[in-house]
Amino acid sequence: MKQAASFFKVLADEARLKMLWLLFNQKELCVCDFMAVLEITQSKASRHLRTLYKAGLVTDRRAGQWGYYSLRPAEDFLTRECLETLRTAFTSNAEAVGLLKKLAVWLEKKSEAGCR
Amino acid sequence: MKQAASFFKVLADEARLKMLWLLFNQKELCVCDFMAVLEITQSKASRHLRTLYKAGLVTDRRAGQWGYYSLRPAEDFLTRECLETLRTAFTSNAEAVGLLKKLAVWLEKKSEAGCR
DNA sequence: TCTGAACAACCGGTTATGCGAATGTACACC
DNA sequence: GGTGTACATTCGCATAACCGGTTGTTCAGA
Numbered sequence: 001m002k003q004a005a006s007f008f009k010v011l012a013d014e015a016r017l018k019m020l021w022l023l024f025n026q027k028e029l030c031v032c033d034f035m036a037v038l039e040i041t042q043s044k045a046s047r048h049l050r051t052l053y054k055a056g057l058v059t060d061r062r063a064g065q066w067g068y069y070s071l072r073p074a075e076d077f078l079t080r081e082c083l084e085t086l087r088t089a090f091t092s093n094a095e096a097v098g099l100l101k102k103l104a105v106w107l108e109k110k111s112e113a114g115c116r
Numbered sequence: 117m118k119q120a121a122s123f124f125k126v127l128a129d130e131a132r133l134k135m136l137w138l139l140f141n142q143k144e145l146c147v148c149d150f151m152a153v154l155e156i157t158q159s160k161a162s163r164h165l166r167t168l169y170k171a172g173l174v175t176d177r178r179a180g181q182w183g184y185y186s187l188r189p190a191e192d193f194l195t196r197e198c199l200e201t202l203r204t205a206f207t208s209n210a211e212a213v214g215l216l217k218k219l220a221v222w223l224e225k226k227s228e229a230g231c232r
Numbered sequence: 233t234c235t236g237a238a239c240a241a242c243c244g245g246t247t248a249t250g251c252g253a254a255t256g257t258a259c260a261c262c
Numbered sequence: 263g264g265t266g267t268a269c270a271t272t273c274g275c276a277t278a279a280c281c282g283g284t285t286g287t288t289c290a291g292a
Contacts, residue, residue, distance in 0.1 A: 009128035
């Protein structure tokens with residue numbers, strides 16, 4: 001039960017919820033994507049991603065100086081179900097939908113700039 | 117999304133999870149029941165119940181000097197689904213099952229003592 | 233080899249949360 | 263009216279979490 005409590009503790013932060021939501025809808029994102037879309041500092045982005053990583057919810061992949069994060073399929077029942085519920089709930093949430101639009105615009109601009 | 121974060125914040129405590137679990141399996145419980153079964157101080161029990169109350173997850177009913185708490189049906193999708201998932205997860209959790217046994221013993225002893 | 237980009241990790245400061253102990257309140261019984 | 267029970271609330275303190283700014287670290291390209 002302690003385990004369940006610490007899982008919910010990880011979800012108990014708006015920035016981390018938004019990060020998970022972005023990853024629900026985009027396979028891979030790097031730190032600078034989170035910074036741009038969520039309008040947060042690099043230090044904040046990195047710290048929260050670390051928290052998600054330590055909780056086993058995301059994986060990271062280094063490619064040169066870039067770090068890509070993606071969702072990690074949950075092996076635990078509670079984790080899997082709650083994340084799925086979260087995803088469903090956010091799908092009909094205006095703020096969440098707005099974030100996705102912002103993400104799309106950002107990714108578009110990024111690829112236009114050719115900096116992929 | 118802020119709302120979702122604060123909901124998870126409420127769940128992010130072992131004592132509160134245990135309280136919810138007990139209420140899943142027993143319609144109504146008073147503060148002293150939580151104290152006895154979870155082996156916590158009165159102040160701790162009261163405080164966490166207050167938190168659950170303010171989050172809208174439980175209701176209270178005063179009867180004389182006794183205060184009874186019970187689950188409050190969730191009107192929100194996220195809340196309802198997560199609690200249901202939690203219930204399912206705990207059903208096959210040894211610690212949680214042990215708590216229920218402890219609760220049964222306590223309620224038995226309490227009614228034997230005639231203090232209803 | 234130097235510079236700059238992308239990130240991670242540390243630093244101190246602030247805020248939030250949790251705790252037991254003590255106190256307050258409301259009622260029940262004598 | 264006094265005592266005891268069942269709570270709720272407040273208090274001071276300790277710990278944990280979050281924050282922005284700064285300082286590594288690693289790598290790519292000139």
